[in-house]
Amino acid sequence: MYEGVVQDLIDELGRFPGVGPKSAQRIAFHLLNSDPADINRLREVLGKVAEGVTFCEVCGTVAEQQRCRICRDERRDATLVCVVEEPKDVLAVERTGEFKGRYHVLGGALDPLSGIGPDQLRMRELLARIGTDEITEVILATDPNTEGEATATYLVRMLRDFPGLTVTRLASGLPMGGDLEFADELTLGRALSGRRAL
C-alpha cells in the first residue's frame, strides 16, 4: 500500500510473531522518525544475530562465552540439574530465586508429527553430563502439555537405570492466586492426585 522502502519495512516487521499489519505500520513510522544512530544500533545487533549466537557448550542456553554464567558459577550446586525446553525457561526458573543448581536446555520437546525426535534434542549431551559429572538429581521441568509430558516420560525411561540418580518432575496442581471453581478438570485432577499431608 505504501511506496518503496516503507512498505518493505512494514512487510518485514509484519513477519514478527504477534505483530499484525497495524502494529507493523506503527513500528515502521516510529523507525522512520527515529535517529539513524538508533536504527544502526539495531542493525548491528541483528548482524550479530545473523552471524550466529553462542550457546553454552555445557547446558545449551544462550551465552556470551563458551560457557554461560550459570555453568561458570562455582557456587551453583553441580549435583542438581534442571532440564528445560528453551533458554527462556531457564530465565523463568531463575526468577523464582528457589533453584541453586544448574540447567540443561533440550532445545524443544518431543513432537514426532513435526519431525522432532530424541536426536533433534540435546538428550545425548544430557546423558554425557550424567555419565561424567557428579549429578545426583535431575529435575524434569518441561512444559506441562502433551509434548512436554511425552518428553518427561521419555527422559524418565532413559535415566532410571543410572545408579544413584534421582529423577523428579515439577509438581502439577492449582496455580497460586487461582480459583478452584475455574480450574480445568485436568489441573484439578493433578492437584488431587498430588495432594500433600500437612
Next chain:
Amino acid sequence: MYEGVVQDLIDELGRFPGVGPKSAQRIAFHLLNSDPADINRLREVLGKVAEGVTFCEVCGTVAEQQRCRICRDERRDATLVCVVEEPKDVLAVERTGEFKGRYHVLGGALDPLSGIGPDQLRMRELLARIGTDEITEVILATDPNTEGEATATYLVRMLRDFPGLTVTRLASGLPMGGDLEFADELTLGRALSGRRAL
C-alpha cells in the same frame, strides 16, 4: 537477564511502540531461529530507512520517487486537496475509495505544548500550492481531537481569504455500525448539530 547479544536484541526490540518485554523476547527468539538471509533482508531495509526515506516534493507523503504515485497520476482531480496529518491518513482515505483528488500531508498537528507550531508543519507548502495550482476545494481531514481541531481552525483562518477557494471539514457524527446508547456526549452532540435533511 540474558547474556550478550540476545539481551541487546531484546532491549532494542523493546523500544518499539506497543512491544513489551514479553513480546520483545518472543520476537528475539523468533529471530534467533530465523534464516540469516531473512535477518539480513530486514537489516538491508533498515539501512535504507536510516539513510532517509524520500517524501513527495508536492504532497509530503512517503514516496519512492520525487513525486508520489498519486501526485503523478493525471487522472486524479487536481482541483481537490485533502489535508491530513500523517502519511498513514492518506492510506486511510484511499481505502474508502471515495476520494479522487490529491493530498497534502502536514506532518503532524498543532501542539504548542510539544513545541509544534505552524512552522513545524507543512503549512507554507500548502499555501504555495494553493497560490499556484488550480485548487478550488481544500478538505480538512485532520484528526477529530484537540490538536486536529486546533489545526483545522488555524487552517480555516489562514485560507478563508483566498478568492474562489472552498474550505471544508470532514463530518463528525456517529460511527457507522455504532450504537447510539454508547456514543459519548461530544460525538452525539456533533451528530445532532450536523444533522441532515432527508
